[in-house]
Amino acid sequence: MIESPASPEAPGLFPGFSPSVPESWWEFGIRTLRMVLPQTCIPVPGTTDKVVLVSGTSPVLDLAAAFHDIFGAVTGTFRFA
Numbered sequence: 001m002i003e004s005p006a007s008p009e010a011p012g013l014f015p016g017f018s019p020s021v022p023e024s025w026w027e028f029g030i031r032t033l034r035m036v037l038p039q040t041c042i043p044v045p046g047t048t049d050k051v052v053l054v055s056g057t058s059p060v061l062d063l064a065a066a067f068h069d070i071f072g073a074v075t076g077t078f079r080f081a
Contacts, residue, residue, distance in 0.1 A: 021033050033059060034059070034061055035057050035058060035059050035061075036057065036058045036059075036060075036061060036064040036067055036068070037055060037056070037057050038055065038056055038067065038068050038071040038072075039053060039054065039055040040053075040054045040055075040071075040072075040075045041053055042054065042075070042078055044080070045080055052078075054075050054078065056071050
């Protein structure tokens, strides 16, 4: 088993995300959907040019900080076997 780098070594990107929605949703007044989109790039051991991109999404913006914490905890357990 090969362990991934600890969280501080693996860069994490935590942008907000506003995907387009289908026109069929417009009748309900929904034009955009705000989401939290955390991402972590984990280098693949034994390579210099490959990474694994792990991402998650949540539409619950009020709990964004907690979602980031949980996401970080889960990606921190990532292992190559």
